Amino acid sequence: MAIELAPLPLPASADASKFANFGREVIGLNPGKLTPEQLKEVQEALYKYDALLFRNVVVTPEDQYALTKSFDPSSESYGHGNNKTQSTKASILHPDLKTIPRVPQVQLIGNGTVYNHEGLAEAKLKHPSHITFHKTRIPPEEELKATRYYRWHIDAALYDLNPPKVTTLYGLTVPKGESQICRYDDGTGDELEVPLGTTAFVSGRTMFEMLSDEYKSLAVRSKVRYAPHPYVWMAPARAMSTGLGIESEGKELTLDELPSWEESKIKVFPMTWKNPVTGNLHFQVHPCGVKELYIDPLPQGTNRKGTLYPNGAHITDLKQVRELLYEMQRPAISPSLVYPHDWKENDFVLFHNRGLLHTVVGAFTPDQVRAFHQCNLAASDEPTGPSAEDIQKYA
Numbered sequence: 350m351a352i353e354l355a356p357l358p359l360p361a362s363a364d365a366s367k368f369a370n371f372g373r374e375v376i377g378l379n380p381g382k383l384t385p386e387q388l389k390e391v392q393e394a395l396y397k398y399d400a401l402l403f404r405n406v407v408v409t410p411e412d413q414y415a416l417t418k419s420f421d422p423s424s425e426s427y428g429h430g431n432n433k434t435q436s437t438k439a440s441i442l443h444p445d446l447k448t449i450p451r452v453p454q455v456q457l458i459g460n461g462t463v464y465n466h467e468g469l470a471e472a473k474l475k476h477p478s479h480i481t482f483h484k485t486r487i488p489p490e491e492e493l494k495a496t497r498y499y500r501w502h503i504d505a506a507l508y509d510l511n512p513p514k515v516t517t518l519y520g521l522t523v524p525k526g527e528s529q530i531c532r533y534d535d536g537t538g539d540e541l542e543v544p545l546g547t548t549a550f551v552s553g554r555t556m557f558e559m560l561s562d563e564y565k566s567l568a569v570r571s572k573v574r575y576a577p578h579p580y581v582w583m584a585p586a587r588a589m590s591t592g593l594g595i596e597s598e599g600k601e602l603t604l605d606e607l608p609s610w611e612e613s614k615i616k617v618f619p620m621t622w623k624n625p626v627t628g629n630l631h632f633q634v635h636p637c638g639v640k641e642l643y644i645d646p647l648p649q650g651t652n653r654k655g656t657l658y659p660n661g662a663h664i665t666d667l668k669q670v671r672e673l674l675y676e677m678q679r680p681a682i683s684p685s686l687v688y689p690h691d692w693k694e695n696d697f698v699l700f701h702n703r704g705l706l707h708t709v710v711g712a713f714t715p716d717q718v719r720a721f722h723q724c725n726l727a728a729s730d731e732p733t734g735p736s737a738e739d740i741q742k743y744a
């Protein structure tokens with residue numbers, strides 16, 4: 350029997366035509382209790398729609414881990430390495446994660462203090478705020494009315510470990526409160542009304558498909574080189590007001606200020622990743638961690654007018670790298686292309702981490718308690734780039 354799917358409830362701000370292939374609610378199933386046949390269908394639907402929502406479900410950390418692992422059976426450790434993030438004090442991810450002792454691949458994230466939770470006597474959680482990460486901030490007096498996208502990202506260590514295939518997010522305690530206005534503050538006047546503490550998603554497929562022909566050609570010919578220990582490297586730097594990358598102010602650590610690193614563990618990934626089920630290309634770049642770009646020359650015999658870097662290039666100027674990526678990625682985070690999930694308690698979201706970007710949004714007061722379980726696993730393989738046919742088609 351086929352699983353029942355329904356479109357996600359889109360906000361009025363969303364351009365529904367752009368979400369025809371993005372996001373589905375799976376009706377009447379518990380993601381922790383799927384039969385092998387249902388699991389197969391859920392897996393296929395996940396790659397087809399990139400984000401699946403299960404409502405009103407009770408899911409144990411063990412079941413959440415098992416479902417996450419089913420997408421990549423030989424993966425085992427948390428996407429950033431078990432407990433590694435917490436021991437690396439210099440990493441900007443350090444304060445955001447608490448591990449469930451029984452199932453260390455599942456993290457407790459949220460806001461406020463949680464007691465007697467899955468073997469944790471007391472966990473002090475802090476919802477990440479743009480105030481400590483962005484270069485500019487919303488004035489304190491407007492801080493609870495207005496907010497920002499914290500950091501658009503792929504869940505990935507971007508060094509040594511491979512980006513997880515999927516992430517699962519389970520909302521256990523969801524504070525109620527007024528919606529907030531997410532400001533872009535980038536001179537465009539863009540803003541988006543968002544539910545309190547939303548997780549915002551944009552499609553990497555849409556991000557690719559809306560590029561100009563020139564940028565599509567560049568995208569299928571390019572590889573991104575990430576910094577070693579990118580979250581340590583970027584720690585002193587500050588982000589742009591849209592949360593879509595870092596301001597180029599020369600604040601990143603130098604390579605010899607970083608913890609020891611090896612060239613062989615540096616990640617170089619294609620700019621577009623091929624969906625294993627649909628074959629579509631998704632523009633998948635974590636803008637904050639990028640250091641350099643490698644661009645291949647046009648394939649032999651291709652001669653298109655206005656092609657960017659027809660002879661290829663290796664761009665090492667960080668400002669130039671970031672400006673180019675921002676030009677390519679910014680259109681896809683326009684308000685009408687963002688899906689801000691309106692969390693209800695016992696919502697379980699499974700998303701294609703290699704097919705979209707997402708971000709934390711919103712500002713809570715310290716007494717607003719939010720508790721979520723998050724799981725993703727460092728993958729057993731690297732993402733697949735465009736095929737020879739894709740390159741032929743788009744280059």
Ligand SMILES: [Fe+2]
Binds near residue numbers: 502503504707
């Ligand atoms: Fe994330």
